[in-house]
Amino acid sequence: MHTLVQDARASSQRRETIVSFRNLRKDYGANTVVPDFSLEIRRGELVCLLGPSGCGKTTTLRMLAGFISPTSGEILIEGQDVTRVPAYKRDVGIVFQNYALFPHMTVTKNVEYGLVNIGMKRSERVKRVGDMLRRVELQHLAERYPRELSGGQQQRVALARALALQPKVLLLDEPFSNLDAQLRVRLREDLHKLICSLEMTTLFVTHDQDEALTLADRIVVMNKGAVEQVGSPEEIYDAPATRFVAEFIGQCSLLEGQSLDGREFRTDDGLSLPACGQAGRITAVIRPENVKKADEMPGLPARRAVVEASDYHGALTRLHLRVGGSKLIMDTQFPVGQKPNPGEQIDIAIDPDGLRFVPPIQ
Numbered sequence: 001m002h003t004l005v006q007d008a009r010a011s012s013q014r015r016e017t018i019v020s021f022r023n024l025r026k027d028y029g030a031n032t033v034v035p036d037f038s039l040e041i042r043r044g045e046l047v048c049l050l051g052p053s054g055c056g057k058t059t060t061l062r063m064l065a066g067f068i069s070p071t072s073g074e075i076l077i078e079g080q081d082v083t084r085v086p087a088y089k090r091d092v093g094i095v096f097q098n099y100a101l102f103p104h105m106t107v108t109k110n111v112e113y114g115l116v117n118i119g120m121k122r123s124e125r126v127k128r129v130g131d132m133l134r135r136v137e138l139q140h141l142a143e144r145y146p147r148e149l150s151g152g153q154q155q156r157v158a159l160a161r162a163l164a165l166q167p168k169v170l171l172l173d174e175p176f177s178n179l180d181a182q183l184r185v186r187l188r189e190d191l192h193k194l195i196c197s198l199e200m201t202t203l204f205v206t207h208d209q210d211e212a213l214t215l216a217d218r219i220v221v222m223n224k225g226a227v228e229q230v231g232s233p234e235e236i237y238d239a240p241a242t243r244f245v246a247e248f249i250g251q252c253s254l255l256e257g258q259s260l261d262g263r264e265f266r267t268d269d270g271l272s273l274p275a276c277g278q279a280g281r282i283t284a285v286i287r288p289e290n291v292k293k294a295d296e297m298p299g300l301p302a303r304r305a306v307v308e309a310s311d312y313h314g315a316l317t318r319l320h321l322r323v324g325g326s327k328l329i330m331d332t333q334f335p336v337g338q339k340p341n342p343g344e345q346i347d348i349a350i351d352p353d354g355l356r357f358v359p360p361i362q
């Protein structure tokens with residue numbers, strides 16, 4: 001499986017660039033919402049803009065769609081500068097957060113709409129719409145109106161409408177935000193399969209890290225308009241470049257300290273860990289799965305930890321621990337009835353292979 005993912009990624013890396021953002025900037029008056037955004041998206045890639053609310057994701061997506069003009073910089077689609085090209089001439093399909101279906105048109109008419117506009121022959125339209133509805137599994141609802149559909153079905157109509165025009169790029173703005181948690185997961189898988197089968201170059205926006213980690217080939221983590229890190233989901237989770245990325249993706253404990261001689265890292269609270277080779281002040285990132293029960297890691301120094309809180313999550317229990325003055329989060333399992341209570345002590349070990357370092361607080 002891993003090899004397949006790597007192969008797919010390697011082959012996408014060999015493919016040509018479809019979208020280029022070059023030093024894109026957007027100001028609203030004196031307020032700079034996107035200072036300097038550059039990115040290349042290759043054919044068939046599924047790229048996600050991920051970040052907290054207000055970080056500039058939608059603004060960036062809308063600049064590519066042509067709904068917002070950048071203050072400076074360039075956007076290229078298949079090598080053509082489209083920065084000043086109107087939205088309807090960009091060959092970009094978009095699925096909006098609220099789907100924006102035409103309420104007075106049936107599913108068929110909604111999907112057919114763009115095809116009529118470009119003057120496609122009726123026989124071809126019927127074929128294309130049929131194909132699209134089959135792909136999103138909505139043939140049986142073709143004559144319904146949007147108000148007669150569930151949220152998930154409406155989303156699929158919006159997707160079919162965007163894909164019917166066979167755009168060069170598909171843009172998705174928070175595509176799952178109006179759906180309940182279970183449906184989100186199912187539709188996420190369906191969407192992933194569909195986009196992969198069409199080899200559709202896709203840029204999507206979300207503030208949901210799970211969505212980004214499960215769907216994207218590459219994630220662009222944004223913070224206050226700036227790009228913090230670009231990488232595969234594995235890279236972003238396993239090797240965060242900054243404190244912001246480490247905290248935004250998954251859970252972690254961040255320990256400030258000093259790398260002493262390249263071999264020892266000493267936290268400000270006195271905890272000693274293997275160092276990263278770098279000297280000076282630095283921050284250690286420890287994921288909860290890398291804090292283990294001491295007896296699971298014989299040979300590593302055991303540390304006495306006080307349980308401050310424990311949260312039961314079904315498959316695992318999350319413990320909030322204090323080791324000396326340092327706080328750690330640990331994900332583990334206990335036999336039924338043996339979960340430690342707040343105030344109890346347990347012996348833990350920190351897996352040095354999972355230890356990562358990021359620049360310290362400025």
Ligand SMILES: Nc1ncnc2c1ncn2[C@@H]1O[C@H](COP(=O)(O)OP(=O)(O)OP(=O)(O)O)[C@@H](O)[C@H]1O
Pocket residue numbers: 028031033051052053054055056057058059060207
């Ligand atoms: N037309 C506008 N005029 C002034 N400021 C704007 C305008 N549109 C967006 N902004 C500001 O730009 C910033 C980025 O907005 P944007 O919608 O791109 O964020 P986002 O990351 O997509 O957030 P969310 O996840 O909440 O949609 C925000 O601070 C927002 O208030």
